[in-house]
Amino acid sequence: MRKALVLPTKYVQGENELNNLGYFVSSFGKNALLIGKSEDIERVRTKLDQTAEKFGVELFEGGFNGEATRNEVKRLQSVLKERPADCVVGLGGGKALDTAKVVADSEGLEVVIAPTIAAQDAPTSHSAVLYTEEHNFDDYYYCKKSPGVVLADTTVIAQAPTRFLLAGMGDAMSTYFEARATHNSYSQVNASLPMGTREGYTPPARGTYAALNLAKLCFENLLEDGLKAKLSADTNLVTESLNKIVETNILLSGLGFESGGLAAAHAIYNGMTVLPGTHDYLHGEQVAFTTLIQLVLEDAAKEEINTVLHFYDSVGLPMTLEDIGVNEITYDQALEVAQKACIPEESIHSMPFPITEDQVANAIIVADQVGEEYKKNGQL
Structure with missing residues (x-):
């Protein structure tokens, strides 16, 4: 391979x-x-x-x-x-x-x-x-x-405003789950994609175990030091927790996504750009929520979803559509997002099972309900 x-x-x-x-x-x-x-x-x-x-x-x-x-x-x-x-x-x-x-x-x-x-x-x-x-x-x-x-x-x-560091954490949170899905589906990764253009390049490549483990380290670092880094950023001070999360957001997540692989979360983020309300929100803020959509799409364990939502709650990352500027969504609007997310060249097809537009639209709506449920009860 x-x-x-x-x-x-x-x-x-x-x-x-x-x-x-x-x-x-x-x-x-x-x-x-x-x-x-x-x-x-x-x-x-x-x-x-x-x-x-x-x-x-x-x-x-x-x-x-x-x-x-x-x-x-x-x-x-x-x-x-x-x-x-x-x-x-x-x-x-x-x-x-x-x-x-x-x-x-x-x-x-x-x-x-x-x-x-x-x-x-x-x-x-x-x-x-x-x-x-x-x-x-x-x-x-x-x-x-x-x-x-x-x-x-x-x-x-x-x-810089703490909001930016938090957005980086939202982006980094997706890294492990997308790399895991790509690994499980044996899909190709960005590291093997065409240099400069999509045409004229032949052999694809899969992700390395090194990249998968860097992606997993993103998740572990966020849970361990994310809140402490937020508090450092709130006071505009450099601490070792902030150093760790800066490295997590930039280096580990960068290497993890590029050589570990993207999957549903980033593809759905690209689809979300059709919803005008999202344009006032940062990439990583939206990816935090689309990571939750991916977890719903793959029927992740309740414990894992609760872990992610508990982290979001602790630092203030989006858990619902309303949190990223979408106060209400119709099924047709969710389907429009799904159609853009499911174009043939999108990373959503790195998920380890066949993907349909209806599945994605359903997951968008249910993920929003999952977030609302956590806000009401502190758990799923």
């Missing part, structure tokens, strides 16, 4: 680590296109200026419009045409980072990924998610290789 594991070349995490960004840029050349929202750049402006001066590099800003779209990628490619760079730096949240990966890959450049929040597991992966101008899911993009450097500054991450 052919298996695959992909990794970023270097992952570095620590307090004030952005002070070393210039060193990593200098390993690729003298200047870098900096992709990030203006408010994220301003938040760390002093560190960026200091590291550029210390290591003799230039960081010139390309900006970021807030959504990872094909048009935004084209705009930034034009910036590079007018002002060539030796590498690209993506700074901020997942959409800016994904955009930086696509731009760098399309131009044959190395990319340095510098997350300012730990809200999802995008930083380490060679894949990116593209959206439409209306904020709906568009497509996946697969780079030729993983990021050259991932640089996580825990001081900056601790200063």
Whole structure:
């Protein structure tokens, strides 16, 4: 059986680590296109200026419009045409980072990924998610290789609103359950997917045991340190529990999903983008709930569902549709989500049993009822 594991070349995490960004840029050349929202750049402006001066590099800003779209990628490619760079730096949240990966890959450049929040597991992966101008899911993009450097500054991450760290925990919570489903179905994983395009690539690969165990460690770390990390983030302080959850949200979840596999939770998340109410909620907040949908879909043990819901309750993650902006849903609306989630190329088909749109629509509605039941009685 052919298996695959992909990794970023270097992952570095620590307090004030952005002070070393210039060193990593200098390993690729003298200047870098900096992709990030203006408010994220301003938040760390002093560190960026200091590291550029210390290591003799230039960081010139390309900006970021807030959504990872094909048009935004084209705009930034034009910036590079007018002002060539030796590498690209993506700074901020997942959409800016994904955009930086696509731009760098399309131009044959190395990319340095510098997350300012730990809200999802995008930083380490060679894949990116593209959206439409209306904020709906568009497509996946697969780079030729993983990021050259991932640089996580825990001081900056601790200063961000706690909501972002919690969203990262929601994303990380899905990692084990999706990797487990993929493992049980012998499905292919992102690590084997086409490099740059879906066409012209042949042999698929399955997940490694290493990735499956990294995914399981996500789940274990969340239960052990998730609440303590939340309390650290509430006070904007770096503690070892926060360090562990930052590593869980970014590194372990990133390696776990990419080389362990995605399944129903992320496919249903992509489907959820058709519901306008969800657009005000973060990726990881929605994935927390779609993980519950996956557990209902596979008829997981009641004890396991209660464990997940108890964790959500303890830290404040979504347990119902209302918690992600959907105050009511008709069966037809649930079916519309299911239809988008069940397109042939979606990861939902990594579940270890055949999937139908009706099954998914039913699971969406029942998962909402499961969450409501837990809220009323403290257990399922």
